[in-house]
Amino acid sequence: MKHAKSSGGTKANLLFRQAYEYIVTRMDRGEWQAHDKLPSIRLLAQELQVHRLTVFRAYQLLKQNERAYVKEKSGYYVSPCKSEEQALNEHEESPRSLTASSVLKNALSEIQQIPVKYQFSQALIDPNLLPNLFLSEHVKQVFDIYPKLMGTYSSAQGDEELREYLCRYMVRHHHLRLTVSDILITTGGQQAIDLISRIYIRPMDPVLVERPTYSAALDIFRQQGARLVPVEITPNGYDLAAVEKLMQKHKPRIFYMNPTFHNPTGYTVPAAQRKLLVELAERYRCLLIEDDAIHEMYLDQPPPQPMLTYDTEGWVVYLRSFSKYVAPGLRICAVMGGPSVIKPLITAKSLADNGTPLVNQKMFLHYFESARIQQHLEKLRIALQIRKEIVEEELASTGWHWISPQGGFNLWLRLPDFIPVDRLLEECLRHSVSFVPGVICDPLKEMQSWIRLSYSFVNEEHLRDGVRRLVDIAGRYGPQPQ
Amino acid sequence: MKHAKSSGGTKANLLFRQAYEYIVTRMDRGEWQAHDKLPSIRLLAQELQVHRLTVFRAYQLLKQNERAYVKEKSGYYVSPCKSEEQALNEHEESPRSLTASSVLKNALSEIQQIPVKYQFSQALIDPNLLPNLFLSEHVKQVFDIYPKLMGTYSSAQGDEELREYLCRYMVRHHHLRLTVSDILITTGGQQAIDLISRIYIRPMDPVLVERPTYSAALDIFRQQGARLVPVEITPNGYDLAAVEKLMQKHKPRIFYMNPTFHNPTGYTVPAAQRKLLVELAERYRCLLIEDDAIHEMYLDQPPPQPMLTYDTEGWVVYLRSFSKYVAPGLRICAVMGGPSVIKPLITAKSLADNGTPLVNQKMFLHYFESARIQQHLEKLRIALQIRKEIVEEELASTGWHWISPQGGFNLWLRLPDFIPVDRLLEECLRHSVSFVPGVICDPLKEMQSWIRLSYSFVNEEHLRDGVRRLVDIAGRYGPQPQ
Known part of the structure; x- marks a missing residue:
């Protein structure tokens, strides 16, 4: 790979790059297949809400990279796939910023x-x-308590007993006003991010993301065709004036954030900023996705309260990967938020897999309730x-x-x-x-x-x-x- | 609800109804929100590949149902949501065929x-x-065999030991040529349908479905904005000439079918048709999704071999919900097919939830291997x-x-x-x-x-x-x- 610096951050370049990636993603996902006609420049420009010249440049680059070819008086067509090896060689020769997303899709x-x-x-x-022996012995009891567990499905929203327990837990630890119906159980935090992005992101929608951030989330947003708008995160949190400007300018529907022991930096957004961020979210009608995977994994002292605690209007949806430091293999995440967010998420979850397996939920609950935790x-x-x-x-x-x-x-x-x-x-x-x-x-x-x-x-x-x-x-x- | 018969099957009506549902689905999913401007009639007609008049009629009906309003010289806008009660009342008064999909979304x-x-x-x-006691005792042993199971993730494609076992099982029972890399493990068959539809269906893409069929699959395809093209299923299977005509006319990228103990009818497509269907799929480049949830649940004699066994070119993707009659709560489905289908599905799976929990896979494998089965x-x-x-x-x-x-x-x-x-x-x-x-x-x-x-x-x-x-x-x- 070459180490040439990216051509940088001008808006036109960013849009061009994103348009290119949008097209390549669709090709790689097999939506636009070999010898399919690509949309006309005019149509795609309308769809992506960019200038026609931007699409033209993207198509030119596709041609140059042999991902597309031209038929006289007809338009652009998808080139047949090269072998993986050829694709990797091509990758060597073209600017990394343009090809990386397709090659590193699940990097x-x-x-x-x-x-x-x-x-x-x-x-x-x-x-x-992990206390493996204790955990195993403990978990075995679950089958005695629920002898028909292997034959029973969960509701799409998640086991009610588990949701009740987590609700009480959150109320006790964070003084939230929360009810059982405000919680959805997902198979890990990543599924929650994916379901949210399916509901809220359409192609070329702007999405605020921290820079840097969790790379799988970026891949999910890209898969939905999002236009990523970066917000720098520093040891002191964000520059709130800059965040406000981005919200004003791009009108993003979501801001994906990881404000507590941030992945990858480890930074924590200070309490003082949290309240102000929720106010910004309300003002600009931007849903904050607060990914709080490892809240309990502090070293000296507990982190500030989640942003969810400052939310009164339903502009925060909170993801807590509860099983992460207890029994990560069980993949239990709780999503919390107002009904306007949780209800469509339950439908999306019910269509996606009809509910996280009950056996995982009961095993997790049984251990999480134990004093040993x-x-x-x-x-x-x-x-x-x-x-x-x-x-x-x-x-x-x-x-x-x-x-x-x-x-x-x-x-x-x-x-x-x-x-x-x-x-x-x-x-x-x-x-x-x-x-x-x-x-x-x-x-x-x-x-x-x-x-x-x-x-x-x-x-x-x-x-x-x-x-x-x-x-x-x-x-x-x-x-x-x- | 009224019992008026649907206005019927003319093509224009079908397209109109589908365009209407497409818009309503996007509203219900919150993608198009209160006071958002709807796309221009021209643009949406292009996007959906329908006549402008069709979109115009859909917009008129939206207005009539108070789902949209008009601003002079500007266009159509999304009306603010009514309360659920009002929406239900509205449902009473409008033709059920037009509102049912939004109300019965996860019917x-x-x-x-x-x-x-x-x-x-x-x-x-x-x-x-289910042999609950035996199952529980058996499953408990899994934690002794894999003491760190609770702390370990599966690969996105699924546990290799499980895939190897299922591969041997399929080769033994169905004389397939299959390798471990041709199998993906999903959390239930429904997740497999959802992942496939995310990869293959774009808005207004035609999708062949049996009539009747599994309703959750219809809901998943509708969510992706598919145009559903029905294929009648009878006790004798399909009318193959009719299937061929539909493939010729609509060029569908997928045909979702459930040919063995079909849900809901119980019909089984005869062996003679299976080979011909695979040939049609090859000829018209239409991927067959063979949902074979309950292959082993025959009464007198085993059903015909899966269509997958006739496939040499990779036009069948086969879903087998293995846990369904053993330990359905574990939610283990195996998806099998050629690399051109399985590879993008693995990526989609890795983005969707990063792999089915390993603990479920190991518990299932351990029981499924037992002689008791x-x-x-x-x-x-x-x-x-x-x-x-x-x-x-x-x-x-x-x-x-x-x-x-x-x-x-x-x-x-x-x-x-x-x-x-x-x-x-x-x-x-x-x-x-x-x-x-x-x-x-x-x-x-x-x-x-x-x-x-x-x-x-x-x-x-x-x-x-x-x-x-x-x-x-x-x-x-x-x-x-x-």
Whole structure:
């Protein structure tokens, strides 16, 4: 891959790039197939609400990349697919910002599924840190309590007993006014993001996203054809004046945010900003998707209250991946919000899979209710603190830059410009070390020098060895002679 | 509700109705919100590939139903939502064929979730017929075999051990050429239908569906904005000449079919037709979605081989809901097909929920491998046979019409014209009896006199009592005086 900087952020360029990606996504999903006629420039420009010249430029680039061909006096047609190898070679030769999204469509999942010894790309709890024996014994009881569990479906909205318990839990911990009907159970947080995006995003709709952010969310929004509008996130949260300007200008219907132990940076949006953000959301009628995957995974002290607690008008939809640090394999997420959001989501969920399996919900509930859970969380926090310190110790001499997070699973590392992160990753994978290249977390695909290193998944010994190996490999790249 | 017959099947009317439903669906899903400007007639006509007059008529009806309003010299705008009560009243007054899809959006799931004693709307195995104790004990062992199961994710494509087992199973039973990479695990068959429809259906795309068919599939296709093209299914299968004509004329990208113990009719498409259908699919480049939910639930003899066995070119994608008659609560479906179908489906699955929970896959595999399973199936077939006979006995004197199915869970009953099925259902629900009104299974929404009665879910005693109660209530409606 080339390391040329992206041609940058002018609005015309951004729209052009997004139009190109929109077309390529449709081709890759097989919606526009080999030898299909592409829409006329005029029609597509109308549909995407961009200038005809923008579509023209996108079609020209498709032609250049041999993704489309022209028939005299007829229009543009989809070229037949090249083999995967050819496609990869093509990728080598064209600007990465234009081809990356099609090649890296499920980038995170692809990286994670490469088997390596030093797995730093998984922002998941090390299974050895879970109370496996206790959990298994506990869960077995569930079949005694509900002997017909294997034959019973859940309602689409989710098991009522579980929703009642989570409702009480949220009221107790966050002093919310919430009822059982305000909660929907989904199979993991990612399904919740996907269902929301299916309801709220039409092609070329503007969607506010943090920069950087959770890469799978970006892939989901792109799949819906969204136009991504980045909001920078810093250790101090957002620049609220900038957020307001973006809301004014783009009138986005949603802002996807991860304000607590943010993925990938670990930053937390301060309490003072949360209230103001909810006010902005109300004023500009922009739904805030508050993804709060790991609220309990703080190190020293609990994070600020969720933005949901400031919401009175129904402009926040809150995702809490409850099973994440208890029994992540069960994939239990709770979505909370006002009826105007939850009702269409229940319909979408019922069409998508007719409800999360009841057996998972009951197993989760039974364990989550147990007194042991607080003990487990305490131990987990200490284990994560130790792991974070190991990594920071090993990185201390590198000169790399990071802000030590107050919770979560990741370090967000800025490497010196002369280290080519994509080549580093390839080399690391060869040495059984993996991490997430920052560029896939960036809606603009420009953060070439950043990486996300998850310290939650591997044990202390492997963590130390693996980070040493990473630092060692990175050390082979020196500053380039001028 | 009124019982006026639909205005019928002329093409212009069908397109008009579909255009109207397309718009209403987008409003109901909140994509087009109160006071949003609707697309211009010209633009929408282009997008939907219909005549402008068709869109004009749809807009006029929206205005009439107070779903849209007009601004002089500007265009049509979305009216603010009425309360649910008002919407229901409106429904009373407008032609049911035009409003039903929005009101009955998840019709089946809504009916099923009404708690009744005589539950004839669930095409599911009675949980009491499952070997619950054995199943629970067996499943508990899974946690001993895989102690870290609760902390481990599956790959998006599904557990490799499970896919290997199912691959061998399919090769053994159906002499298929199939590899592990041709299989994707989804959370139930419905998720598979949904993922396929997301990849293959764009707004107003023609989709072939049987008439009648599984109503949730219709709802999924409508959600994607499909134009439903009905194919009549009879005890002898399809009229292949008619299918070919429809393929020629509409060039559908998919044909959703359920050829074995068809839901709701119980019909099975004969072996001789299966090969020819695959040839048609190849010739007209139409992907066949073969939904084979209950292949093993035959009464006397096994059904013909799946259509997948005739496919050499990758024009069949096969859905097998393996857990349905073993442990339906686990929600394990296997999707099988060529790489050109399975690869984009894996991406869609990875974006939708990042993989079916591993714990469900391992629990299912462990039980499905056990020797006990064949015994269980034998018992199940006998139990279903007995239940079917009870219902047929109780219905013998009614004069209602049905074809006795050779497998499956349902009777598809034709009631006399003078019995208003919607009022019958209301009355039955008041008396704790539920069934599925045939009209929701009909893509044309015209099968007013049919009902689906599932005999699989309630025990023999309740079955007899409930059917008597149903017959008794139906008896209150006599032929109307001329």
